[in-house]
Amino acid sequence: MTAVSSTEPVLVRAEHDGPITTVTLSNPERANALTYGAMQQFIEGLRAAHSNRSLLLIIRAEGDDFTVGRDQKEKVPGVTKAQSLGLILEANALLRGFPGISVSVIRGRALGFGSGISVQSDLSIAADTATLGFDEVRHGLAPLVVAEYLPPLIGPRATADLIYTGRDVSASEALAIGLVSRVVPEADLEAEARGLCDSLVAGEPGALRLMKSYSARLRAGGIADPQAAAVAELDAWLSAGRPEFPDVPENPAAR
Template identity: 50%
Template sequence: MIVPDRHKPIRSELRGAVMDVVIDSATDLITVDAMRLLIEAFEAATIENALLLVIRSAGDEFTLGRDQNERVEGLSRDSSLRMILTANDALRGFPGISICAVRGRAFGFGAGLAVQSDLTIAEESASFAFDEVLHGLAPLIVAEYLPRYVGHKPAADLIFTGRSLSAEEALRVQLISRVVADGRLDEHTTELCDHLMSLERGALRLMKRYLLDVGANTLDNPRDSAVTRLDAWLTAGRPDRPGSAGTQGLPLPRPGASFSDANQT
């Protein structure tokens, strides 16, 4: 469990090639200030050339989503909703590998973070829901992207009913990547990050860029582009490989360690 710091609802720290982002809300809801901090952290991960972007929570819940009762003077509803688009774009467009580690409930915007991350690990007792409709809202932003990740039928089921999924069901519909035993989330997240950090980093970035372009339908001939890009990367000497200057990262904190502890290793 991460040592909580109640001064900020979102804490982020770049350590080597790893950007750690921690949701630390006393109410388990994402406020406008928290959204701004999330966007800043996601964009900073790209600007600082991080290889990994890790998103997790300090408490027993991942997040219950946006604070629907919050009213901020000078901020229109349109502007508030567009912050979701900005956050989603910054997360999906991150050129490295994004990892979401979920314990407890990931509802609304929290479920969106989980499904849009490249890799998502969840504890057995975790649950997921796009529950906006239960609050009288129409999750049109979710309806735009969710079918691309899980298909039309599962997406329609989730957004029309607002029902929650267990971690195992979320795994079956491809909302998440892995399910681990309760109490072992930090351990498995650290192991995954250590493994990714040991791989050819240029290869990871190359694959991520290709997947983004394929998903955006920007390639006239995806198969030809795959060959051309791979050949160019190999010819260039596999740039950004492990150990290259400026890419050496630090391991994530071991279970029970705080982020400040890890920063001193």
């Protein structure tokens, strides 16, 4: 297992183990609040998952909380608000554009950008005691980036309720509206997450990557005739001998 080098202090670790890249938020003393430096390290970890052509990207955290989101009080000398906010766009694009399967493992609070990670991952498994929500408005901020990407994922009405109120959401409600894909007892979270990841790695890697690409392009409106494309792409992949890295068109959402 090798770690991705990062600047000090290490607030986010990225490790590679065969087909898996694990990105770990590692500042539990501050509830994994994401500073400007932590966001840069998080982006570095996502880039590493891309460059290593990993099949699986696991995003998890040390401590009692996944993350309370961006550090709203931080002021970095020489860095404008636009530059700081731009890191969110870069991280979102790398997460959504990851060509393998992304899995977030949620414990405790996953607020603001933390909920963004959860909902933009392909799969998100949460403890039944987890709390999610987009709380930016409670900090005096307007979550315009969230307002852009969230409606296609959970619907405009649920989005409006979350971003206008900034309220906390229980794990059970997060599952009902689509912020997470599974909820398990907190004591079973690690075992359930390992089982999920093991089952994915044991599958056909080319099939997973092909399904990911097709689904992403379909959501982005990049397939004119979905049924014809599904047949043609599946036939091409099977005829090519089920390659691990299918030859697929570019995903517009990953640009």
